Amino acid sequence: MNTTLQQFNVEKIRTDFPILQQEVHGKPLVYLDNAATSQTPTVVIEALQKYYREYNSNVHRGVHRLSHIATDAYEGAREKVRRFLNASSLQEIIFTKGTTDGINLLASSIGRGLIKPGDEIVISAMEHHSNIVPWQLMCEDRGARLRVIPINDDGEIIFEAYEDLLNERTKLVSIVHTSNSLGTVNPLRQIIDLAHNKNVPVLVDGAQAVPHTAVDLRALDCDFFVFSSHKVFGPTGVGVLYGKKEWLEKLPPYQGGGDMILNVTFAGTKFNELPYKFEAGTPNIADVIGLGVALDYVQQIGYDAISSWENELIQYALKRLQEIEGLRFIGNAKHRAGAISFVLENIHPHDIGTILDREGVAVRTGHHCTQPVMQCFKVPATTRASFAFYNTKEEIDLLIKALYKVIEMFS
Amino acid sequence: MDELRDLYQEVILDHNKNPKNYFQMDEATHSAEGHNPLCGDQVEVFLKVDNERIIDISFQGHGCAISKAASSVMTTMLKGKTITEAKKLFEKYQHLITAEMSEAVDLHEYGHLAVFAGVREFPMRVKCASLSWHTMLQALEEKKEIATTE
Incomplete structure (x- = not known):
């Protein structure tokens, strides 16, 4: 077991969020739309x-x-x-x-x-x-x-x-x-x-x-x-x-x-x-x-633990996404947090969003209320996966698997 | 995956890859621009109308597969139709893509439009499927404002 996992018990943290324990379209919910809104723990x-x-x-x-x-x-x-x-x-x-x-x-x-x-x-x-x-x-x-x-x-x-x-x-x-x-x-x-x-x-x-x-x-x-x-x-x-x-x-x-x-x-x-x-x-x-x-x-969870776990998640997601042929990142800042935006060649983000949803994966697609950014990068829209400390690497694997389904459908 | 296949039928994917009547028509008598503010989809529809009949129709723009295929199929369906027929067909099409799932729909009535029957299983995508049709109406009515799906 790696050291971060020992310090950061993500499975235990997930039990604080009742909404994460559900299935969507018969698949476990993979909530990667945290930049739009985050989920609410039981204490709140x-x-x-x-x-x-x-x-x-x-x-x-x-x-x-x-x-x-x-x-x-x-x-x-x-x-x-x-x-x-x-x-x-x-x-x-x-x-x-x-x-x-x-x-x-x-x-x-x-x-x-x-x-x-x-x-x-x-x-x-x-x-x-x-x-x-x-x-x-x-x-x-x-x-x-x-x-x-x-x-x-x-x-x-x-x-x-x-x-x-x-x-x-x-x-x-x-x-x-x-x-x-x-x-x-x-x-x-x-x-x-x-x-x-x-x-x-x-x-x-x-x-x-x-x-x-x-x-x-x-x-x-x-x-x-x-x-x-x-x-x-x-x-x-x-x-x-x-x-x-x-x-x-x-x-x-x-x-x-x-x-x-x-x-x-x-x-x-x-x-x-x-x-x-x-x-x-x-x-x-x-x-x-x-x-x-x-x-x-x-x-109580602590921002040091949160930052290091999320950084690990983001690095892992970037690495896995990079393996997908025809995927282009929108935004490659050296110092980054929270969200990864990308486009897939010849497949519109809305189609990606609909197919991911059927796989239980919630992402945001569209212009993210930043139309001038879209104009800068000359894309009408992007797909955005955004993370919180309760996300896991297994969820990123499910995102990747679902993206391959999108590509298969449009090939 | 079954509902997804209902939505993304081969015909729709083909129209998305190779849309029909995808060009800017310089000699159009009517044209309008349509926006879906939710997703940034944008379409421009051009019509050449003579004596209340659509003798040519084309479109341009960017959007998802559903919106692009809907525009493409629309242009193939409306060429040669009168304005009244076009409006009637839009009403029929709207019923097809928004009907309750419990309602039985006879697909034979719909011709090429039948491939969009799967849209009603995806209420979030109805706007994608109807943007170009709204824009076509807007063009015929010669309204100056930009059509939206809102």
Whole structure:
């Protein structure tokens, strides 16, 4: 038995995920669509049940017992997120609906608070649509300009081009940590340092990073960070926006409503302090609590163990996929995590996806909400296998076997 | 694998490899572009219509085997048909690919379209099979917008 397997008992971990124990079309489920959404461990499912069965009530307002328990659990989750990200203050942790919501919040608040005509926002060519469209909308609204860092044939950003894009009009750099369609992990240290040298703040889209790697925001020193709960083994419908306190204080609120105010009169409203200024309305209490439990769970397994196991899986998958004639990888970054995208000669990804599904193998096919990436590589779509720590080498073998069935059918 | 063979019949795979009427028609009287935003499939349908009759039809674009074969078979079926006949055939075809599995469908009625009967076992693929037909209708109606399957 090899050493990694001894340290990392994947079979035992799989028993924590009831959804993985099923068959699809009469075949054992091989879930390789983790970059789209990750599966939920029993502890999280039970936490959601416990909330609705035992203490469902609104937070921050009731004097009664249940409201007190719910508020403690909700704010307890905020502390879990703070520790998870190694942020300095609870005031810097804002709960959102997800990564997309977090970026829209910032685009709206930064747009109204800081952007003047002629200002520039810098993103990269490998962004998810959620880190493109909110900035396009805001730029159009404010008369600002969206600049795009190009990528090379391996799917890595071209650093010299990035340096050239930064200038005195640049108001924000918004960049993905780990690409959902290419698997590229960006050199954030250098990207952030370069922006900070020119006093430009940086937003990091961490949606595809948090399931695979530990994040230390005090070390990373980015100004904003967003991620989604459902990609890190928590419930859907909740996410986190981290912002440095000095920035969040400067920005105007996003939505108005209950919970985000200190005092309301028809003459004017005094906004609540951070983080509540950015949390209008009754929040997604149950799912925030579920996210906290998911973060505990993933940290218990430990990111060192997760990274080394996933790296072994990815290296194995790359090696096995390489053996297939006519297969071409889309994205060959030296530093990668999570996802492998590929195309098969003369076979459309949708046909691949349908046939794999009948073999029980769940992958994503299409443009992965990164149409500009597809345009860069001149393909309409790719097939993407994306991994989590509960995947096994045997599942990769099943993927390969199913891919040979596809090729056989189309030969 | 049986349902897969129902879907990917030899005829469909042949049309995918060697699509019929796959060219840009410069003298088209009607044309439209169709997109499936879900998967990025894209098709352009060209028609030459004279006196309410389709005298020539072709297509171009990229998509999966189902969508390409559907476009190819459509062009072979519609050449020579009147616009009314084309619309009727689309209705019939839509029924074929979306009918409940419990419903008995008489394949003899469908001619060459019968090869798409397997699509109804794959609800996720109905849009692939109907994109070019929607686009054809759009072209005939001379709407300026791009057809979508949404």
